[in-house]
Every structure is written in C-alpha cells, then in structure tokens.
Amino acid sequence: MEERNKVLEVKNLKTWFHTFKGVVKAVDDVSFELYEKEILGIVGESGGGKSITGFSIINMIDEPGIIETGEILFEGRNIVRLSEGEMNKIRGKKISMIFQDPMTSLNPVYTIGKQLEEILILHESLSKKERRNRCIELLKAVGISNAEKRLKNYPHEFSGGMRQRVVIAIALASNPKIIIADEPTTALDVTIQAQILRLMKKLVRENNCALILITHDLAVIAEMADRVNVMYCGKIVESGYTRDIIFHHLHPYTQGLIGSIPGTDTEKKRLTTIEGVVPNMFDLPKGCKFAPRCAYRQPVCFEEEPEIRDFGDNHRAACFFPVREGAV
C-alpha cells in the first residue's frame, strides 16, 4: 500500500428516496476513496445504506431515489451526471457488480454462455471464436470444470455456489477496474462462502482490480478487506485499516458489531448484542443517529451530530466520545 493511486473518489454523496411517507436519506453525505488493487469493505446492518452506496457508484438508483448531490470521481471525471449511454460504457467494462443471490442474478431463459458472451460483445471487440475461447477461459478461472460443455447449460442446471462463480466470471469478463460485490456470499452455504471469498480475493489480486465488498458480516470483512467503512443510517461512522477497525475501533457502533460476532472460543459465553433497533429512516433522531442505542451516550449526543474526525493513519470516526480514549 505504498504507492496509492486512487481509482475512485466519492465526495459528499447524498442519495435520497422521495417517497409518499417522506424523504429517506439512504446515503447521507458519504465520502470515501478507493485505491488501486485494494479491497474495501463496507459494513453495517441492513438499511444502513451500504447497497445504495454501491448502486449510486454505477448510477443505478431507481425511482423514487435520486442522487441529490455529491461527486463520484472515476478516472479523473465526475460520473454522477453522465448520460445512460455513457454510463453503459462504464458499467460492466470498468466497474462491474456481483449481487447477493446467485439464484436470481442470472437470467433463467438464457444459457450461461450467452450471458457471458453478452458482456464481451458489449465491451470487447473479439471475433466469435475468440469470444468462445475467452468464455471458456473465464469459466476455468472461476473453477468450473468441463467449461466447454457448461456454456450450453442454463442457470437452473447449476448449484448456488456454481452460479455465483458464473456471476463472478461475468463480472471479471472485461477486466474491470472496480468490482462492487453486494453481499456476494450471504445466500450461500457456509462451506461454499469461504471458497467463493477466497476465489474472489485471488481473482481480484490477479486482475489488478479493486473490490468494494458490501456485507453485514464483519467476519468476512476481517478475512478479506484492507480497509473498512462502517455505515450506520446512511452515514460512515468509522473508517480505517481493517486491523485498526477490528482491534482499535473507536465508534461504539463498531464495537457493538464486533461484539456480536460469534467466536469459536471453547468457552460458551453469550454474544453481546446492540440494544434496540435501527431507527425508522423516515424519522431519524436529531444529533448522533446511534445515540439511542449507544452505551456511552451523553446529553450532547442527542443535540449535535458529531463530525467525522481524523484519528491518524487513515482512521476516522464520527463520535464525541470514542471508545479508545486518548487517541486525539
């Protein structure tokens, strides 16, 4: 991580949903950057705005959502307001996505080969034969044996883990700069999860590609990520290198998330939980969004919203009373 070239910089991104019941600030003033070849984890509970952050990057926010303000700098230009046509030259080619449920992310009525080939037709200028060879090569790279025959198969003829491998192959097909993986292993068996994660890590490294890994599972993050953004109610509450987040976290929310990871210790102690529930997104508390659930809250937490502060070595947190004192 010595020479660090930014591939993506998100500045003050706000993605809001204007519904009948009111405005949901799904992503509210989020800034972060992604460096080349880096694995960045985004972690948080459901509804924290992780997925919406991912979808905002490739500008796939559906109504009633809209990117209110903010910049997403990719290859030196702001891609927030690009036209659909221009965006389609980035999607799949430069930035691709992997979805949560491999059972539903492949089109059931087309063969694997056709769906793989489609992305090559869109973004690469290869002959028919070259495309076929590339498809076989990609399937082999994600560990699908008998690739030539498998090209003619339909998604329903594959298991969940195999489908996710196909999805990864599609995401990698035109050597993207960034892959955004939205809960890529959540829907898989635990035994398969580790395989898929290891495969993704290997392929990302081999292809010099950066990965944004969105998950609610801190264990996955600890295994995979170089850096972590912790999100809560649409905001980044803490960010830093994975080891700092795991061992020297500052934000009480991060502490809560880590406390709720089941360990494999011999002693069977009860898991700690974070009290309360995620607040209603239509009616967020004033001040710190986490204050109602926080063990260290003070009156000021309900009044003012803490700014995100730098604690050195890329470690930032938005809390008045960070868990680890004396760091300031």
Next chain:
Amino acid sequence: MFKYLLKRTFQMVFVLFIVSVIVFTMTSVIGNPVYNMLPQKATDQQIQEVVVMLGLDKPLYVQYWIFLKNAIRGEFGRSYTHFVPALGLIVSKFPATIEIVIVAMGLTILLGISLGVLAGARPKSKISKLIMFGSLAGISLPSFFMGMVYIFVFAVSLRWLPVSGRGEIGTILGIRTSLATLDGWRHIILPSMTLALLNIATIIRLVRAGMMEVMRQDFIKFARSKGVAARKVLYGHALKNILIPVVTIFGLQLGELIAFTTITETIFAWPGMGKLLIDSITNLDRPIISAYLLFVAILFVVINFVVDILYTFIDPRIDLNS
C-alpha cells in the same frame, strides 16, 4: 420428445372424438331439417322419402357411425342450402377469414407487446397512464360497437376507407386473397382493427403486469450492471421471461378469432367463415354446422399443441415429459 408427441397425439384424437359425439348429438337433436327442405304442403310420403334419403330413419348410433366414418374422410355431406360439399365450402371461405385474422393478430403482437412493455417499464409515466386508459376502454367497449364507430368515422364521415366487402382479390402463392392488392388492404384495415382491439388491450395488460414484476428481479439489475442498454434490457432480458402467459393467451385469441369472426364479418359484410356459420345456423344447415364445429375443434387442439411446444423454446426449465 417423441414420447411426448405420441402422448399428445393420442390426447388430441381423444378430444376430437368427444367433440364429434357432442357435435353429432347437438346437430341431430336440434331442429328437423326435413321441414326446412320441403315445401309446406309436402305429403307424408315425400317427407318419408327425404328422411330415408338423409338416413334419418336409422338408429342414432348407426347415424353416428356413418357420420364419423365420413367425417374422417372429410365428408360432412352436402350443404342443404348451397348443395355443395360442406367442408369444401368452409375451406373456400377460409382465406377470407384468415386474412383479416392475420392482420389483426399482427396488430396485436406489434401494438400489444410494444405498448405493454412501454407501460410496464415506466408505470408512473404519463404515457403509461394514457396506454392503460386506452386498454381499459379497449376491453370495455364491445367490438361490434367499435366496428360501427370505425365505419362511421373512417368510411362514412372521412371517406378514407370503404364501408364493407372484401375488395379486389389477387393471388399470392396460388391463394386468392385480398392481401395481394392495395384495394384489398384498404378493405381489410377496418375489420382487422375491429377484431384486434380487444386482443391488443388484453395483451397490453398482460405484458405490463409481467414487465412490472420482472423488472424488479435481480437478473434485470445484473444485466443493467453489465452495461446492457435500457432497450435491450427490456426486449432482450425482460420480455422473454414473461412470454409464457402471453403466448398462451395469444394462442387462445388466435383460435377464437379464426373460429368466431362472425360478428365482425357480419358488420363488414365480409364473405368469410364466420358469415357462413351465421347463415348456416339460420338455415339449420346441419352438414355445415357440424363440419364447422369439428373444424374449429381441430384448430384449437392444434394451436394449443403448438403453444405447448413453444413453451419449451421460451423457457428451458419447462420439461414437456414431466
């Protein structure tokens, strides 16, 4: 596949057998053609002669057996009113009917699917609301009424198109049809529009409902994230996933149109099968009615068979053998 075809053929034969029994019973029980064929002051002897000539003196099951044997050879007897073989008469009227049906179904595919996709892709836009309003009107208004409205507007008031009749007839591939001439096309437009309206409206609603459902699916988002253009996402990825119900309904519509264009053909004085059926019913022309009904039954059975085969091309998960 072969096993399936065999099973299916057996089923079709069975269905047609049942239909033949029903058709025979209905046409043998309803009305007595003898009185229609003879003058009012015919003597008992004359009546008896006609009864024997038509074979109506034999027991019913013998009559049915004769009917079935003849039906298999395509013989339904001569029309009581036209004095020509019944099936031949129906077949001779077939091109006239099929030509308005083809144009109507063409319109249905074109407009039904494109407007349905449009309305389903962006359900909140103004244009979708307009389309949905139009389709509601299309479903609610009876076609005979719309036929008369078209005649009044396009033929009588604006004088753009002819009021009725089949127009000039040309030849395509040895078949005499109005589709071969410009004048013929001018005559075809209004009856086809009348036939198509309800079907277009139905297909729009079906396609829209399917699209709204499928556009929420992950594989649509995944396709978009691959950089597939919006139009290709709609017509390439989404549409094929919703075609099963559309093809089913389309098959039923096609059969229904070919079989029952009666009202439209009557309004536009179109010399097709529908008009023939109406005339035959009025005249109690048994051979034509029974030939017609069996013809329609075969038509439906065949269309449904084709639809089932189409399923496997649309959705690879469908296995006909199970």
